[in-house]
Amino acid sequence: MAVKIQIPTPLRPHAGNLASVEVIAITVGEALGELCKLHPAMEQRLFDNGQLRRFVNIFINDEDMRYLENLATPVKDGDEVAIIPAVAGG
Amino acid sequence: MSFLSRVAEGLGPSKPQQPVEAFTRNDAGATSYPGLPGEIRSVVLTVCPFFISKLKYPPLEKTTNFIAGYCPAYMEERQVSSSFVKGMKCRLCGKLYPVTPVNFCQDDFGPLEIDYDYEGLKGVLTKEKLEARTFNMWRYQELLPIDGEPTVGLHVGGTPLIRADRLAKEIGVKNLWIKNDAVNFPTLSFKDRVVAVALSKAHEFGLKTVGCASTGNLANSVAANAAAAGMQSYIFIPSDLERAKVMGTSVYGANVIKVRGTYDEVNRLCTQVAFKYGWGFVNINLRPFYAEGSKSMGFEIAEQLGWRTPQHVVSPMAGGALVGKVSKAFQELYKIDLLKQEPSTKFYGAQATGCNPISGAVKNGWESHRPVRKPNTICKSLAIGDPADGYFAAKLIRESGGWAEDVTDDEIREGMLLLAKTEGVFAETAGGVTVATARKLVEQGRIPKNEEIVLLITGNGLKTQDSLATQLGEPVTIGTSLDEFVATMENTQEPVLA
Known part of the structure; x- marks a missing residue:
């Protein structure tokens, strides 16, 4: 499935200065894994020992993946995955 | 080069x-x-x-x-x-x-x-120097993250610390204080503190457009302070906010955007807007500065108590930053020798049961909060299901030796009425949460009855009047004759004071 991953502006230098990266995947976790293969500098920023970092939120078509199936959430063609820093609000 | x-x-x-x-x-x-x-x-x-x-x-x-x-x-x-x-x-x-x-x-x-x-x-910021300054949040300017003189919110802070003996008696304690930010200037909530710092910093950064994601009080404050500073503001709020909080934002000429979603969804949207437009969102890209403004509440409490810290502080929790910043304020005063004794205050977090991610984490022993997808409480100002500082707030509460609790909507209303009827302070729903939680914690034995307690009251009840609509009823209406009043008195067990 072709999925578009939106890169938060401050992290674009670590993703070839791209606003979004298109990958082929069947789950959110796979999509992020593909992103990290294409842009290895993203790996350490998103993951810590294989776990998504505490202050990283992932949204699939504006829905928080924690309310779906986390990294196992299936994705379909045309889905948009957004990486959003959790340190906001309040 | x-x-x-x-x-x-x-x-x-x-x-x-x-x-x-x-x-x-x-x-x-x-x-x-x-x-x-x-x-x-x-x-x-x-x-x-x-x-x-x-x-x-x-x-x-x-x-x-x-x-x-x-x-x-x-x-x-x-x-x-x-x-x-x-x-x-x-x-x-x-x-x-x-x-x-x-x-x-x-x-x-x-x-x-x-x-x-x-x-x-150390030695630069002295008690003598502080006490000679106007009593508002900027008297602690050296401990706030602005470069020059403040330019926004010059009259914020300096709110009363009230000895609350009548409320103390009702909840069964001996030594109770209320830090009353329900009368903060200009928009009647503690958010004026954080906004004063954030917008002063935005001004220093040269940012002309500011914004926020808000559950109401922040919306009021950003809109008002931005108007006074000549800044353009974009205020994003959940579409179900209290009418008074929406009007109290629109009146300042702000661009108000109601979003059909929870606060957390509004917050996510605002993060994306901040990335796209580069505006100064007070609780997103300006958040490190914004949050520091909350410390002034702690500075004032310590000074008002005679340069010492209380044994217990009960704080409402939405994003979870306030409790940590009051603690940081106490620690900072000690670090620069303005307090003789190292602070050992125990912090207690108060939430609504309908949105209790942080109190849930503390009570269940979770390292961090588990987000609440659809908050459901009359206390909309605390209805943040995925608090940014949830992890740190739970950690601080545990490490301080405190605790956290949550209360039902009925308990919130009771708390609001109790505070109003005992101390003459009309707090918003978050104040009801704080009072009701404090009472619950005392009943549980979590807070000792004979030690000094400060309750943080963070917003004004005039903004959330709808929450008490069914509690208060209508006042008695009479004609203009004395006879009618006397008849009313005879039919009423207690004098009716509308």
């Missing part, structure tokens, strides 16, 4: 003024001082001598793209910190950053926090 000149400027009457040597920096980053990106050629840096000694902060050019992408307006023209601020530090990995409108670490997404030169402040 770009050369930067540094000019020693007046740092205000309370700050040291010492000559500093001019220095240059080359593009190879010969120094690790937080400098400016190479492409900016003419900028005045205003620097305090303490800041100069702290050469461990990375050069700004290393984070240029990071910052420019987030907040392009900032890159056009601004100063570098001249206060006792050393820089910003990631709360997770400790990575150091120069002062910029960025809220998270580019390595691990951890929150950035302001780092001060406490050694430099």
Whole structure:
């Protein structure tokens, strides 16, 4: 499935200065894994020992993946995955 | 090669003024001082001598793209910190950053926090100096992250600390105080403190447009303070907010956007808007500065108690930052020798049962909160299901020896009425949460009955009147004759005072 991953502006230098990266995947976790293969500098920023970092939120078509199936959430063609820093609000 | 000149400027009457040597920096980053990106050629840096000694902060050019992408307006023209601020530090990995409108670490997404030169402040910020200043939040200016004099919210803070003996009797304690930010200026909530700092900092950064994601009180404050400062504001709120809070935002001419979604969804949208437009969102890219404003509540409490800290503080929790910042305030006063005894205050968090991610974490022994997808409570100002500081708030509460609780909507209403009828303080629903939680914690034996307690009242009841509509009923209506009044008195067990 072709999925578009939106890169938060401050992290674009670590993703070839791209606003979004298109990958082929069947789950959110796979999509992020593909992103990290294409842009290895993203790996350490998103993951810590294989776990998504505490202050990283992932949204699939504006829905928080924690309310779906986390990294196992299936994705379909045309889905948009957004990486959003959790340190906001309040 | 770009050369930067540094000019020693007046740092205000309370700050040291010492000559500093001019220095240059080359593009190879010969120094690790937080400098400016190479492409900016003419900028005045205003620097305090303490800041100069702290050469461990990375050069700004290393984070240029990071910052420019987030907040392009900032890159056009601004100063570098001249206060006792050393820089910003990631709360997770400790990575150091120069002062910029960025809220998270580019390595691990951890929150950035302001780092001060406490050694430099010792003996500089004295009780005598503080007490000679006007009683508002800016009397603690050296411990707030702005460079020069504040430009927004000049009259914020200085709210009463009320001895609450009648309420104390009702909840069964002996020594109770209320820090009453329900009368904060200009918009009747503690949010005026954080907004005053955030917008003063936005002004220093050269940001002309500001905004926020809000559950109401912040919306009021950003709109009002931005109006007074001549800034354009964009206020994003959940579409189900109380009418008074919506009107209390629109009246200031703000661009108000109601979003069909929860606060957390509004917040996510605002983060994306901040990335796209580069505005100064007070609780997103300006959040490290914004959150520091809450410390002033703690500074004032300690000073009002005679330069000491209470044994217990009960705080409402939404995003979870307030409780941590009051604690930080106490610790900072001790670090700079304004408190004789090291603070050992126990902190207690108060939430609504309909949205209790942090109290849930504390009570269940979870390391961090588990988000509440659809908050359901009359206390909309605390209805944040995924609090940014949830992890830190739960950690602080546990480590301080405190606890957290949550209360039902009925208990919230009872708390509001109890506070109003015993102390004459009409607090919003969050105040009801705090009072009801305090009472519950006393009943549970979590808070000792004979020790000193401060309740943080953070917003005004005039904004959430609908929550009490069914409790109060209509006043008796009579004609203009004395006979009618006498008849009413005879039919009423207690005098009716509308």
